[in-house]
Amino acid sequence: MEYPYIKNITHEKVQSLAGLVNAEDGQIVSKTLAQNEAVSVTLFAFAKGEEISTHDSTGDAMVTVLEGTGRFTVDGVEHLVHAGEVLVMPAKKPHAVYAPEAFKWMLTVVFPFK
Numbered sequence: 674m675e676y677p678y679i680k681n682i683t684h685e686k687v688q689s690l691a692g693l694v695n696a697e698d699g700q701i702v703s704k705t706l707a708q709n710e711a712v713s714v715t716l717f718a719f720a721k722g723e724e725i726s727t728h729d730s731t732g733d734a735m736v737t738v739l740e741g742t743g744r745f746t747v748d749g750v751e752h753l754v755h756a757g758e759v760l761v762m763p764a765k766k767p768h769a770v771y772a773p774e775a776f777k778w779m780l781t782v783v784f785p786f787k
Contacts, residue, residue: 679707679714691739691777694718701725713782719743719772727769732784734762741776745769754778 677684681704682693696702696718707714713732716739727746736745738754745752748766753773762768764785 678709680705682706690716690779694777696720696723696775699723710787711784713780713784715780716777717780718777719770719775721772721775724771725769727767729765729767730762730782731764732782733764734768735781735783736760736762737779737781739777739779741772741774743776743778744771744773746771 682688694702694704694716698720700718700720701723702718704716705713706716736743736754737759738756740756742753742755745754745760745762746769747760747762748768752760754760756776
């Protein structure tokens with residue numbers, strides 16, 4: 674495995690996760706912090722009105738909203754997730770993301786052990 678395990682963030686420095694990603698109007702910005710067979714950690718910034726259409730994942734996906742509010746639809750059920758809140762989207766369940774306002778969030782996906 675290549676080092677560092679966690680990338681695109683300064684090590685040994687206290688930082689604001691929300692400050693690491695910014696989206697202009699009409700944009701979705703992502704920054705991968707870790708990616709391997711077991712786990713994926715990605716920061717996102719969504720401009721108001723942006724979305725990712727329905728898809729699924731082989732792993733459990735945990736959303737942590739850092740700023741603003743996001744709308745996550747999981748298996749047809751809508752969830753509004755506010756700053757400081759988390760939502761787990763189970764593996765293989767269809768889900769989508771929509772930004773009713775600009776928001777920033779972290780996605781942690783834990784994949785099945787092979």
